[in-house]
Amino acid sequence: MSKNKIAIYWGCFTPTKQYALELSTRSVFETLSIEIIELKNSACCGYPYRGVKPKLWTYLAARVMALAEDQGFDRILPVCNGCYNSLIKTKFYLEKDKKLLEEINDLLREENLEYKGGVKPIHVIEYFHDYFGIKSLKEKFFSRDRSNIRIAAHYGCDAIRPGEVPHFDNSRNPQKFENIIEALGFSTVRDYPRKLDCCGAPLMAINPELGLRVSGLKLKNVKQTGVDLLVTTCEYCFEMLDTRQESVSKIFNEELNVPVMYYQQLLGLVLGIPEKELGLNFNMSPIHVFLEKFRG
Amino acid sequence: MIFTIKPASQVIRDFIGLQDPNMCFQCRRCSSGCPIAFLEKDYRPHKIVAFVNLDRINELLNSQIIWKCTRCYKCLEYCPQRAAPSDVILALQALAAEKIGLPAEYREMIAKIAETGFSFEIMQVADNELELYDRESLGLPKLETPTTIEILGNIVKKLGGVE
Numbered sequence: 001m002s003k004n005k006i007a008i009y010w011g012c013f014t015p016t017k018q019y020a021l022e023l024s025t026r027s028v029f030e031t032l033s034i035e036i037i038e039l040k041n042s043a044c045c046g047y048p049y050r051g052v053k054p055k056l057w058t059y060l061a062a063r064v065m066a067l068a069e070d071q072g073f074d075r076i077l078p079v080c081n082g083c084y085n086s087l088i089k090t091k092f093y094l095e096k097d098k099k100l101l102e103e104i105n106d107l108l109r110e111e112n113l114e115y116k117g118g119v120k121p122i123h124v125i126e127y128f129h130d131y132f133g134i135k136s137l138k139e140k141f142f143s144r145d146r147s148n149i150r151i152a153a154h155y156g157c158d159a160i161r162p163g164e165v166p167h168f169d170n171s172r173n174p175q176k177f178e179n180i181i182e183a184l185g186f187s188t189v190r191d192y193p194r195k196l197d198c199c200g201a202p203l204m205a206i207n208p209e210l211g212l213r214v215s216g217l218k219l220k221n222v223k224q225t226g227v228d229l230l231v232t233t234c235e236y237c238f239e240m241l242d243t244r245q246e247s248v249s250k251i252f253n254e255e256l257n258v259p260v261m262y263y264q265q266l267l268g269l270v271l272g273i274p275e276k277e278l279g280l281n282f283n284m285s286p287i288h289v290f291l292e293k294f295r296g
Numbered sequence: 297m298i299f300t301i302k303p304a305s306q307v308i309r310d311f312i313g314l315q316d317p318n319m320c321f322q323c324r325r326c327s328s329g330c331p332i333a334f335l336e337k338d339y340r341p342h343k344i345v346a347f348v349n350l351d352r353i354n355e356l357l358n359s360q361i362i363w364k365c366t367r368c369y370k371c372l373e374y375c376p377q378r379a380a381p382s383d384v385i386l387a388l389q390a391l392a393a394e395k396i397g398l399p400a401e402y403r404e405m406i407a408k409i410a411e412t413g414f415s416f417e418i419m420q421v422a423d424n425e426l427e428l429y430d431r432e433s434l435g436l437p438k439l440e441t442p443t444t445i446e447i448l449g450n451i452v453k454k455l456g457g458v459e
Contacts, residue, residue, distance in 0.1 A: 012414040015439050019421060019429065022436060041442040043413035049456065051367065051389035052402050056455035060409075063448075107451050111444045161369035162382070171373060197331050198368035205401045206363050213335050214366055279434075281423040 006127070007037045007073040009064055011080040011235075012044045018235035018243075020279030024264035025079055027277045031268070032132075039068055039076065047082035048205060050089075055103075061090035062104045065121070066113040075120050077127055081234035085158030087121035092165045123159055124233040124263065126168035129176040137183040141270050146185035149293055151266075152222050153177040153188060154232040154241065157198050172196075180263070181231060184270045194221040201236035209251070215240040216248040219256045229290045230260045238262060242285045259283075259290040269294060320345045320379035326371035332364050339364050341371045341381035348384055357396060362388045398457055406456035410449035413442045 006029065014021045029036050046060030065087060068076045078084045094101045094115060105114055128137060155174055163171030174196075178188040200214030219241060222230050232238055240248075242260035249256045261283060268278040269291075280287065326341040327333045333340055339361060347356050356362055362385055371381040393399070398406075405415045418439060420428045431439060442448055453459060 012416050015431070015436075016414060016416040016418045017421060019431070019434055019436065023434060026436075038437075041440075041444065043442050043448060044409050044415045048405060048415060049402065051365075051386040052393040052398060053406070053456050054386070054390055056406070056452065059451065059455055107455075110447045110451065157368040157370070162372045162380075164372075164378075194331070196370070198366045198370075200366055202367045203364075205405070206399055210332070210335070210364060211366070214331055217331055217335065281425065281427075282421065284424055 004033060005035045005037055007039055007068060007071075007076050009039045009042055009045075009068070009076050009078045009083060011047075011078060011083040013082075013239070014079055014235045018238060018282075020282040021079055021235045021238065021262055021264065023277060023279035024262055024268050024273075027273050028264050028268050028271065031271050031273055037073070039064070039073075040071060041067055045078070045080075045083040045086040047080075047086045048202075050086070057086065058090050058093065058100065059104055059107055061086040062094060062115045063108060063111075063113065065091065065117075065119045066108050066115045068119045069116055070113055074118060075122050077122050077124065079124060079233070080236065081123075081156040081158040082236055084121055084123050088167065089165050091117065091119075091121065123168050125155075125159065125177045125180060128180045128263075128267075130168070134179055134183055137180060141267070142183060142185050143270065144185055146294070147187040149186050149229070149290075150227045151181050151186045151188050151229045151231055152192055152195070152225055152227040153181060154199070154218070154222075154230055154237055155196065156232060156234040156237045157196075159234065160196065177231075177233075177263075181266070184267065189225050189227055192221060192225040192227075194218055197221075199232075199234075199237040199240040201240045204240075211240070212244060212248050212251050215244065216252045216256070219245065219248060219258050220252070220254070222258050223256055228259065228293055229266070229287075230258050231263050231266055232260070233263045235262075242283055245285050257286050257289075259287040260285040261287060261290070317345050317348050317379050317381075317384045319377040320349065320375075320381075321377060322346060323376065325374040325376065326381045329370045329374040331368065331370065332366055336364060341365075341385070344388070345379060345381050345384055348388070353388070353391070356388055357392045362392060363399075365389075393457070403456075403458055406452060406458045409456075410452045410458070411445075413445055413448065414439070 045064050046057035050057040160171045160174050169176045181188050197218050200211035203211030265278045324342045330341050365385045369382045420430045
């Protein structure tokens with residue numbers, strides 16, 4: 001696929017609720033003159049069912065990649081951490097387990113699809129770091145030194161673990177997210193307590209109260225680092241850390257006040273895209289404090 | 297119903313990979329790194345693995361413990377034996393869904409996929425000034441249901457055990 005085109009898989013949660021991620025991703029790519037090609041006929045990646053119904057999960061994830069291959073893509077960019085994880089994990093297992101592959105392909109054939117393994121799922125962080133390139137990010141968008149603004153990166157579990165499955169970064173000491181934030185002129189905290197912890201989202205289907213407490217554990221530790229902003233690329237993590245931050249505060253009976261943004265929103269701001277086109281009005285955390293500092 | 301170690305580790309091998317809970321020597325590193333163990337006194341991944349290895353799977357399947365995992369995989373990262381408590385717990389969830397019943401929350405979501413292709417209903421969302429937006433008012437393209445939804449839906453219902 002050429003450099004100025006990218007095939008995107010939106011998943012479920014972004015196009016049905018987390019519109020800010022879709023808006024900011026679309027406007028950033030438009031500004032960068034990179035054409036988004038939509039994956040046609042796509043459905044859920046199966047992520048929520050990897051525990052309860054593993055075969056359903058494998059089938060749905062394989063289907064996304066089979067569709068991509070059928071539509072002529074060799075790479076696909078899922079915007080969601082969960083989707084990314086579903087795809088790379090399924091790719092990993094189907095390479096190892098030919099019997100399972102056969103079984104899945106029998107199901108896919110009903111839609112005239114076949115999983116051949118020729119599609120590489122790319123994470124958003126990986127895309128900007130390794131495909132768009134950290135160098136061109138720096139050359140093009142390091143417009144001024146913003147190192148007085150300190151940012152913490154939240155990778156999210158599914159972006160980095162399990163280490164057995166090849167991911168875009170080291171599972172125990174990932175650094176690429178911080179690199180692409182610093183490339184825009186900001187400074188980052190390379191490490192903070194519970195940096196690699198979960199946002200709690202996978203618990204929301206069945207144990208929401210516990211899920212919110214997991215999110216609170218993360219947010220409290222971020223708050224203590226005193227950063228100006230917490231950044232993520234995953235809409236499940238964003239839902240927990242931003243959209244539900246007020247509910248989390250109530251459970252802990254403590255003001256958290258951690259400003260949270262998508263990386264695409266942050267990049268969009270640096271590119272000078274208007275706030276509404278980045279969906280910044282959907283951020284429920286107090287980002288105005290950050291925005292004032294950003295505008296200087 | 298009695299389940300022995302075999303179905304659990306078989307599910308693990310079939311779907312989750314190559315790890316073996318029998319490799320666990322109860323060092324407790326998994327529990328030291330687990331955010332849920334930090335928050336919940338009764339949740340200790342190493343104990344869950346011990347119960348599996350002692351063949352006490354029924355007790356686990358009938359308890360709420362196995363539904364407390366947030367699936368973050370930190371335990372596997374901490375495990376020196378790669379015995380994979382996370383994968384053991386996921387396999388237990390799969391067994392519980394099969395033998396005791398799929399939790400209603402998942403059942404609804406799976407039924408939704410069979411109907412629309414997606415796990416969730418398309419929502420109207422309020423922004424921070426409480427103004428409501430949907431895809432159309434935001435200028436986002438219409439979300440299309442897969443043209444092959446009938447075929448897809450049938451497979452999803454079959455694999456998800458939802459009729």
